[in-house]
Amino acid sequence: MKIAKIAATWYQAPFARPIANSTFTYGASNKVVVRIHTDGGLVGTGWTNGTGLAMAIARDMGQRIVGRDALDRTAALAVLADDKVYGRGGLSAKSRSAIDIALWDLAGQVSGLSIHRMLGAHRDRVPAYVAGGYYAEGKDLSSLAEEALGALSLGARAFKMKIGLADPKRDLERVAAVRSAVGPDVALLVDANGGYDRATARLMADGLREFDVAWFEEPIDSRDVEGQAALRAAAGIPIASGESEHSLHEMGYAIRSRAMDVLNADAQCVDGITGWAVAAQMAAEEGIPVAPHGDQELHVHLAAAVPHGTFVEYYHGVNALREEMFVERLELNDDGTVSPPDRPGLGFVFDEERLARFRRDGLEAGAA
Numbered sequence: 001m002k003i004a005k006i007a008a009t010w011y012q013a014p015f016a017r018p019i020a021n022s023t024f025t026y027g028a029s030n031k032v033v034v035r036i037h038t039d040g041g042l043v044g045t046g047w048t049n050g051t052g053l054a055m056a057i058a059r060d061m062g063q064r065i066v067g068r069d070a071l072d073r074t075a076a077l078a079v080l081a082d083d084k085v086y087g088r089g090g091l092s093a094k095s096r097s098a099i100d101i102a103l104w105d106l107a108g109q110v111s112g113l114s115i116h117r118m119l120g121a122h123r124d125r126v127p128a129y130v131a132g133g134y135y136a137e138g139k140d141l142s143s144l145a146e147e148a149l150g151a152l153s154l155g156a157r158a159f160k161m162k163i164g165l166a167d168p169k170r171d172l173e174r175v176a177a178v179r180s181a182v183g184p185d186v187a188l189l190v191d192a193n194g195g196y197d198r199a200t201a202r203l204m205a206d207g208l209r210e211f212d213v214a215w216f217e218e219p220i221d222s223r224d225v226e227g228q229a230a231l232r233a234a235a236g237i238p239i240a241s242g243e244s245e246h247s248l249h250e251m252g253y254a255i256r257s258r259a260m261d262v263l264n265a266d267a268q269c270v271d272g273i274t275g276w277a278v279a280a281q282m283a284a285e286e287g288i289p290v291a292p293h294g295d296q297e298l299h300v301h302l303a304a305a306v307p308h309g310t311f312v313e314y315y316h317g318v319n320a321l322r323e324e325m326f327v328e329r330l331e332l333n334d335d336g337t338v339s340p341p342d343r344p345g346l347g348f349v350f351d352e353e354r355l356a357r358f359r360r361d362g363l364e365a366g367a368a
Helices: 052-065 073-081 090-111 115-119 141-153 168-182 198-211 225-235 248-256 272-285 296-305 320-324 352-358
Strands: 003-020 025-038 043-049 126-131 158-162 187-191 213-217 239-241 312-314 359-366
Touching: 003 052, 003 090, 003 320, 003 352, 025 052, 025 090, 025 320, 043 052, 043 090, 052 073, 052 090, 052 359, 073 090, 090 115, 090 272, 115 272, 115 296, 126 187, 126 296, 141 158, 141 168, 158 168, 168 187, 168 198, 198 213, 198 225, 225 239, 225 248, 248 272, 272 296, 296 312, 320 352, 352 359
Parallel strands: 126 158, 126 312, 158 187, 187 213, 213 239
Antiparallel strands: 003 025, 003 359, 025 043
16 A cells, blocks of 8 residues: 555634743644545545644655555655754654654554554543643633633543743742632642743742642753753652653653653654654653643543553643544543544544635645
8 A cells, every 4th residue: 555645734723812821822723734645545644733834844755755655654754754854853853743643544544443552552541631721811810710610510630721921929829729729639730831940940849839739841941851850859749741852862861861750742743653652662661651742632542552641631622723623522531531532543533624714725745
């Protein structure tokens, strides 16, 4: 079964009200979807976060593997692994990731197995946390608390909120408001997106202990591996990190340096499912659990496939694009967990009719 054509499409949906973390304000949600067509008529689908640049790189990379065996992922991806044009990280890694995910989806369709079964199927339920708590204009403590309670009304038993943009005193007030609203039995996670320096992160860790947070995510720039390792050793609360690493070399160094208690690797930017599985194995060898960052439709398979998968990130109501991407929805179970679909491949079909209104551009690569 040969790769006949690769199409890369960019979708964008503006936010009704921009949202922010400590380092970036989001005016829109952007996805690049890669569809790999085979000469046998099957289509594998993968995706990543990105705009027109990622789309163009994915199309260019796709041209290099047209005509290759669609089931030989190792050979196909070896062509893209050491890119001399776009480099190894950043948008290059994201584009490779989308291609890899699409190839896994194809392999699942051929085998009749879901991705989580292809990887090991360790369990059929994984705890989920609802991701939210972003900063936004006019969003006060009451609104933040209501958002957290809304997550619980879905059936969630864990909630993640942003910190790092406000001053430390105000951020601790925000955490206190959410903890008071959700009560002591809900897992509360906080994410600074690398917004603090070493000293402020240490002060925040001291303040956060009062609120029994389940983890303190990306307290400082994750490239400061030594600083994060020192913080982890002294913080007294779990440190989570890994979503910003786009290279297995960088991620391996951070893991071996004990720079985190929980690894948040994201298959959308660490060379896809193939790269994520390598990262998860490296974490397992150091006794570090994994809780993948990003889209639940992808990562529920990965967290369910390994014995040390602890959480799946779950988005709800954040943006129209996320809400309308798929025909099927991944719903929370009544115990706050999510279950991977037992359908071939990723098991989620893009809703092409609804997605059409978000389409910004598209490119194709195929045989001459």
